[in-house]
Amino acid sequence: MSKRPAAFLDRDGTIMRDASYVRNPNDVELLPGAADAIRRLNDRGVPVIVITNQSGIARGWLTEADYETVRDRLNDLLAAEGAHVEATYMCPHHPDFTGPCDCRKPGTALYRQAIAEHDLDPTQSVFVGDRWRDVEPASVLGGLGIMLDVESTPAADLERAHTNSVPIARSLGEAIDKFFAVLPAPGHS
Ligand SMILES: [Mg+2]
Ligand SMILES: [Zn+2]
Numbered sequence: 346m347s348k349r350p351a352a353f354l355d356r357d358g359t360i361m362r363d364a365s366y367v368r369n370p371n372d373v374e375l376l377p378g379a380a381d382a383i384r385r386l387n388d389r390g391v392p393v394i395v396i397t398n399q400s401g402i403a404r405g406w407l408t409e410a411d412y413e414t415v416r417d418r419l420n421d422l423l424a425a426e427g428a429h430v431e432a433t434y435m436c437p438h439h440p441d442f443t444g445p446c447d448c449r450k451p452g453t454a455l456y457r458q459a460i461a462e463h464d465l466d467p468t469q470s471v472f473v474g475d476r477w478r479d480v481e482p483a484s485v486l487g488g489l490g491i492m493l494d495v496e497s498t499p500a501a502d503l504e505r506a507h508t509n510s511v512p513i514a515r516s517l518g519e520a521i522d523k524f525f526a527v528l529p530a531p532g533h534s
Contacts, residue, residue, distance in 0.1 A: 348466035350528060352386050352521070353456060353482070355474030356397040356433075358497035359517060361419055363475070366401035368411040370418035376495075378518040380426035385521055390531060392431040394459045398450050398478075400439035409437060434459055450474075451481040460486075471524040473517060477502040480511055489527065491520040 357363040360383070362374040386393050401407045416433055423430060434455035436448040447454035460467055468487035472480055475493040483490030492498070492506035492513050506513055514520035 348464050348469075349390075349392060350469035350471075351392045351394050351431075351459070351463065351465040351467075352524065353394050353396055353459070353470060353472045353488075354383075354517070355450075355476065355479040356395050356419070358475035358495060359473060359479070359493060360395065360423075363497040366404075366406050367415050368401070368407035370414045373415055373418045373422060375419075375422050375426070376517065378516050380423050380428040382517040382521045383423060383428035383430065384426065385518075385525075387427075387429050389525065389528070391528070392463055392465065393429070394463065394465070395430050395433040396435075396450060396455050396459070396479075397433065398436050400437075400442075400449070402437035403439035403442040405442075412437070431463065432459060450476075451478040451485075453482050453485050456482050456486055469528070471520070473514075473520045473524075475502075477505045480506065484509075489524060491523055493517065493520060 354360060360379045362376055364372050383393050399412055420430060438446040438449050470488040472483040472488055472490045475495050475498045480490035480492050490511050492511050494503055494513050494515055512523055514523060
């Protein structure tokens with residue numbers, strides 16, 4: 346079987362509202378259109394891989410167990426909308442608290458793990474998020490980076506996207522539209 350294109354999505358500020366270091370599952374709120382965008386990826390047979398930095402764990406603000414209940418709540422909310430995430434990968438570190446690591450975005454260790462475990466082709470994949478660090482791995486691994494210009498996007502990150510001629514979308518739905526516009530039809534690779 347040939348390697349598949351995937352959608353590598355950030356979590357906070359991309360799929361769910363970035364309420365900063367969410368530890369309570371009741372605080373999980375889907376962003377408008379996010380479930381619909383993921384369902385369209387599902388319908389097209391593109392696996393959705395969530396890659397998330399959770400430095401709140403290194404800071405002691407939430408536990409891995411808190412993180413897991415939040416992750417499960419998000420997956421439940423998506424399931425209620427008919428949308429499915431293939432896998433979620435998480436970095437619990439922060440250099441100031443736990444020292445350097447390879448998995449914190451823009452590090453690519455979690456992407457490489459997902460690529461190996463799910464037989465993915467990064468060069469046919471899309472990388473979407475509300476921070477520059479979500480998009481930068483596309484330039485290392487190949488593939489299409491799309492920067493979200495949303496409430497949580499820092500101005501400096503948007504500026505880097507402009508400087509690097511990275512496409513910008515106003516929502517996850519718009520980003521997936523841009524991805525589908527360049528994604529080869531199934532059966533052609
Ligand atoms: Mg984010
Ligand atoms: Zn890490």
